[in-house]
Amino acid sequence: VGFxxxxxxxxxxxxxTGRQSEAEAFIxxxxxxxxxVSLNDKKIYISGETIPxxxxxxxVHEAGGTVAGLSLSTIDQNTANTIExxxxxxxxxxxxxxxxxxxxxxxxxxxxxxxxxYLGEWGQVVQVARSGIPALNFSxxxxxxxxxxxxxxxxINRAWNGRAFVEKHRAFAAPYSESWLIKNPNWYIKQEVG
Amino acid sequence: MxxxxxxxxxxAFQGALAAVSAIGGVVPVVHANAGCALQGYFAGxxxxxxxxxxxxxxxxxxxxxVVEKHIVxxxxxxxxxxxKNTVKVIDGQLYVVISGCTPNLVxxxxxxxxxxxxxxxxxxxxxxxxxxxxxxxxxxxSAVKSIVDHVSTFTHxxxxxxxxxxxxxxxxxxxxxxxxGDLLQLSNxxxxxxxxxxxxxxxxxxxxxxxxxxxxxxNLVLSSWGxxxxxxxxxxxxxxxxxxxxxxxxxxxxAQLIADISQKIFVNEELRANSAAEAExxxxxxxxxxxxxxxxxxxxxxxxxxxxxSQAIGISRFLAYTLGLTPKTIVITDEPxxxxxxxxxxxxxxxxxxxxxxxxxxxxxxxxxKKGSPELILGSSLDKEAADSIGAAHLSxxxxxxxxxxxxxxxxxxxxxxxxxxxxGSALINRKH
Numbered sequence: 001v002g003f004x005x006x007x008x009x010x011x012x013x014x015x016x017t018g019r020q021s022e023a024e025a026f027i028x029x030x031x032x033x034x035x036x037v038s039l040n041d042k043k044i045y046i047s048g049e050t051i052p053x054x055x056x057x058x059x060v061h062e063a064g065g066t067v068a069g070l071s072l073s074t075i076d077q078n079t080a081n082t083i084e085x086x087x088x089x090x091x092x093x094x095x096x097x098x099x100x101x102x103x104x105x106x107x108x109x110x111x112x113x114x115x116x117x118y119l120g121e122w123g124q125v126v127q128v129a130r131s132g133i134p135a136l137n138f139s140x141x142x143x144x145x146x147x148x149x150x151x152x153x154x155x156i157n158r159a160w161n162g163r164a165f166v167e168k169h170r171a172f173a174a175p176y177s178e179s180w181l182i183k184n185p186n187w188y189i190k191q192e193v194g
Numbered sequence: 195m196x197x198x199x200x201x202x203x204x205x206a207f208q209g210a211l212a213a214v215s216a217i218g219g220v221v222p223v224v225h226a227n228a229g230c231a232l233q234g235y236f237a238g239x240x241x242x243x244x245x246x247x248x249x250x251x252x253x254x255x256x257x258x259x260v261v262e263k264h265i266v267x268x269x270x271x272x273x274x275x276x277x278k279n280t281v282k283v284i285d286g287q288l289y290v291v292i293s294g295c296t297p298n299l300v301x302x303x304x305x306x307x308x309x310x311x312x313x314x315x316x317x318x319x320x321x322x323x324x325x326x327x328x329x330x331x332x333x334x335x336s337a338v339k340s341i342v343d344h345v346s347t348f349t350h351x352x353x354x355x356x357x358x359x360x361x362x363x364x365x366x367x368x369x370x371x372x373x374x375g376d377l378l379q380l381s382n383x384x385x386x387x388x389x390x391x392x393x394x395x396x397x398x399x400x401x402x403x404x405x406x407x408x409x410x411x412x413n414l415v416l417s418s419w420g421x422x423x424x425x426x427x428x429x430x431x432x433x434x435x436x437x438x439x440x441x442x443x444x445x446x447x448x449a450q451l452i453a454d455i456s457q458k459i460f461v462n463e464e465l466r467a468n469s470a471a472e473a474e475x476x477x478x479x480x481x482x483x484x485x486x487x488x489x490x491x492x493x494x495x496x497x498x499x500x501x502x503x504s505q506a507i508g509i510s511r512f513l514a515y516t517l518g519l520t521p522k523t524i525v526i527t528d529e530p531x532x533x534x535x536x537x538x539x540x541x542x543x544x545x546x547x548x549x550x551x552x553x554x555x556x557x558x559x560x561x562x563x564k565k566g567s568p569e570l571i572l573g574s575s576l577d578k579e580a581a582d583s584i585g586a587a588h589l590s591x592x593x594x595x596x597x598x599x600x601x602x603x604x605x606x607x608x609x610x611x612x613x614x615x616x617x618x619g620s621a622l623i624n625r626k627h
Contacts, residue, residue, distance in 0.1 A: 125489040130482075134518075140492050158494040161546055162518025165488070168446075169481055 001055025001143050002062050003034040009144075030146045037153040039065030042160060045115035045133075047071035047106060047124060050079045052143055054086045056119055056152075061090055063153045068115040071097040071106050097185070103127050107176055108185040117159050129166045134159040200556035202527050202574050202593055203502070204237055204369055205325030207294045209333025212238045212368025214290045214321070215251035218400035220341070221286035222250065225273045225304050226294025228259035230325075238330075238368030241575075242593050243600025245374075256280040260296050269297050273307045281316045287401040288344065289318045290337070298324040319344040331419040331502075331528055334366035338394075338423050341404055346430070349408040353431055358389045359410040360455070361427075363420030364438075364504060367395050370417075371595050372505075375604025376441060380416075383448055383607045386469040388462045389455070397602075408433075411459045416441055416606075417504035418530035434458050439530065440540075441508030444516050444611030445470070445477040473608035481516075484615050488517075493622050495569035498523040500559050500577060501592035503530035505605075507540050509572065509591065512611050513618070514544055521548035522568040525559050527592070570622060587625035589617055 007027045014023030042065045046053050050072045057067045067090065075083065075098050083096065094113075099105050103124055110118065110133060118128045118135040125135040136159040142148040204212075207226060211234045214222040224231045235252040239245050246252075258276045260269050273291070281289060291308035298304075308320035321340045323333045362380060365373040374396040381391035392403055392410060413424045413435035424435035436458060442451040449470040456466055487493070497519050499506050503526050513519040524540065529552065532539050536550045553559055560580045563571050571581040571588050575596040581588035590597050591605075605614045 122490055126486050129485060129489050134494075135489055136494065137490055137492050140490065155492065155494065158496060158520050161520050162494045164515055165485075165518030168516060169478060169485060 001052060002059035002149050003030075003146060004062060005055050005058055006030075006144070006146050006149065033146045034062060034149060034153070037063060037150055037157075039063045039153060039156060041065065042116040042156070043068040043113070044156065045069045045071075045110055045113060045118045047118070047120040048138065049073055049121075050075070050083065052138070054082060055143065056138060057086060057090065059149055059152060060156075062149075065156075067092065067094075068113045069094050069097065069109055071099060071109070073100040074098065104176055104180065105185045107131055108181055108183065111181045117156050119156070130169070132166050134163040134166050198555045200576060201554050202500075202556075202559075202576065203554055204234075204330040204333075204593070206327040206329060206333035206336065207292065207323045207325045208234045208238055209330030209366055209369055210292050210321045210323035210337040211251075211255070211333070212330070213334045213337040213366065213395065214292060214341075215248045215255070216367035216374075216395040216399075217341070217404065218249070218398070219287035220250075220401060221280065221284050221289045222255055223273075223277055223280050223289055223291045223308075224255055224257035224294065225269065225276070225291060225297050225302065225307075226257065226260060227296055228257070228261060230294050231255040231257045234368065237594065241596050242368065242371050243595045243598060245368075245600055250284060250286070256284065258297075260294075265296055265300055268300060268302055270302045270304070270307055273297070273302065273304055274310065277307060277311050277318075281311065281314075287317065288341070289316055290321060290340065291318065292321045292323050292337070295324045295326060298322070317344070329528065330369040331366055331417075334369065335419055335422060338363065338420070339426070342407055342423065342427070345401070345405045345407060348405055349431075353408050355411055356390065356406065356409040357411060358459070358461075359392055359406060359412075360384055360389050360459075361392045361394065361407050361410045361413045361433075362416065363394075363413060363423055364415045364417035365395075365441075366417075366419060369593055370502060370505065371591065371593050371600060372604045372606075375600070375602045376606035376610065377604070378602060379604040379607030379610045380442070380448075383452065383469070383473075384455075386608075387452055387465045412436065412455065414438070414455070417502070418528070419504075421531075439507065440504050440511070441606045441610075443508045443512040443605050443607075443614060445473045445608050446516065447508070447511065448606075448608045449473065469608075476609070477612065480612050481615065484612070484619065487619050487623070491619075491623055493619060494518060494520075495587075495622065496520045496522045496566070497570035497572060498525070498563045498565070498568045499571075499591075500525035500527060500563060500573035502526070502528045505592055509605065509614065510540060510548070512605075512614060514541055516611060517615060517618070519570070519618075520546060522566050523549045523551065523562050525562050525573075526550065526552050527554045527559070569625070570618065572618075582626075585626060587621040589621040591617075 010023045014020045044060045118133045119138045121139040125137040129135040239247040258272045293304035305320040308318045311318045319340045321337045377393035384391040408431045415437045427433045442448045567584045571586045575590045
């Protein structure tokens with residue numbers, strides 16, 4: 001996912017297939033592909049499966065945006081290091097939210113962070129959009145490769161430009177009470193532990 | 195003037211014929227080449243969403259079918275013969291003679307022939323509509339003006355005004371593809387606030403409605419093609435008018451239009467508020483449902499549009515302001531009048547300004563619509579190829595339309611926006627990437 005991610009993947013494949021020179025030529029051909037698109041400091045919240053979500057986070061940073069928060073479906077021994085690397089690489093300070101589904105928790109967090117655009121998956125995006133945040137379902141879009149990276153950035157910008165839609169239809173906000181939205185998103189976990 | 199390839203605006207004759215044929219009880223009598231009325235049937239009716247031609251139209255249109263001898267020796271006698279025969283075989287409340295290109299080139303006095311029939315007790319009117327006189331909108335205006343002149347002869351001073359009666363002008367039958375549905379939707383919206391709409395064309399409209407024109411309290415003009423008529427009616431009968439210049443689509447634009455009307459004539463405030471609130475609730479409910487598809491399928495798209503000003507502007511405003519789509523290029527195919535910079539008048543509150551171009555040339559329109567590879571192209575059936583070539587979704591909204599059927603569908607008014615959202619959503623999910 002993303003410009004650097006695509007080049008990295010191509011180099012890795014080339015190294016194992018002995019096609020380094022072809023890969024380098026192809027990568028050179030696409031140098032500057034992302035220079036024409038920019039997220040212009042937009043704050044993006046990303047929610048989804050760990051690996052594509054972290055790839056998207058890389059793209060957001062490459063395209064001049066910032067990651068405002070992150071919800072991942074799971075964390076385990078295989079992905080913990082990758083997540084930690086991303087935190088270090090991008091200098092993230094925000095707490096990581098782990099929850100498969102658990103949209104009520106995400107909305108609580110989003111309500112505090114007020115990102116410019118939410119990148120999520122099927123179904124989730126609708127609920128988030130109803131809370132007034134422009135939302136984009138990345139799981140319905142091609143993610144991998146240079147062209148996809150350009151299209152993804154353009155699509156995020158379009159979601160932001162078209163925020164009139166979410167702003168006008170806030171009346172259909174997800175039915176979460178104000179009292180929940182101001183609580184700690186981990187409030188239910190504490191209840192169970194207690 | 196540079197040549198145009200495959201113009202998507204019909205000629206003045208077709209505009210006049212379609213307008214006259216869209217009024218119940220009014221009989222067109224065509225004085226034109228053999229084939230002119232037939233072309234109107236193929237284009238304005240069949241290639242316009244497969245719309246019907248009405249009771250007296252299409253292949254049943256009375257016509258002189260002018261041929262060579264009528265050019266050489268003149269065709270007035272042929273017209274006289276046609277009128278006499280028409281009144282014998284077709285019952286009508288008004289016979290409207292429409293003269294096309296060739297009779298006007300050779301100088302036939304068609305008006306005199308139309309007047310002649312009056313002496314025999316048949317009401318008649320005459321429309322000067324050679325194709326070279328202008329576009330279908332010019333023909334629409336000429337037809338409206340002629341029939342208004344005819345009905346005005348029944349108007350005696352002082353005019354008894356009918357409270358709340360609103361004439362609607364500016365949507366040209368046969369040219370504006372959704373003219374009938376749009377008029378129906380707007381009429382319902384005016385009814386909902388206690389006003390009496392007078393759409394003049396289409397369902398339930400007859401000469402009786404036209405006779406009421408001078409009694410109206412207000413004239414509403416929904417494109418650039420009706421301003422002259424509204425100004426004339428203002429001069430003759432003192433009727434004020436509102437010029438919109440584009441179709442009001444969706445709850446917000448329609449509520450604003452009705453609010454503007456209430457600034458000109460009395461509108462029951464309680465009805466107005468209730469109607470706007472109910473329309474908003476209704477729209478919110480269904481747009482809320484539409485949101486599921488919108489966000490799940492990623493409808494946030496760039497679009498380019500080609501069409502007549504009333505539609506291209508109305509649709510662009512609804513898509514940009516309400517549905518949050520991004521306009522890329524707006525091609526306006528008629529020749530509307532703008533006071534200032536067109537893009538500022540069309541979409542004043544938008545960050546990324548689209549390109550606005552005036553063109554009725556197919557080659558140029560194709561290039562403009564493809565420019566920047568938008569994901570959605572809204573235009574005529576002629577633009578499907580352009581959309582396919584860049585992998586864009588395509589929806590036919592403006593003449594000519596040969597890939598969908600239009601019966602009473604409309605995009606104007608409180609609920610028209612939902613129809614538009616439905617059609618655009620369907621086009622987007624059928625897009626072949």
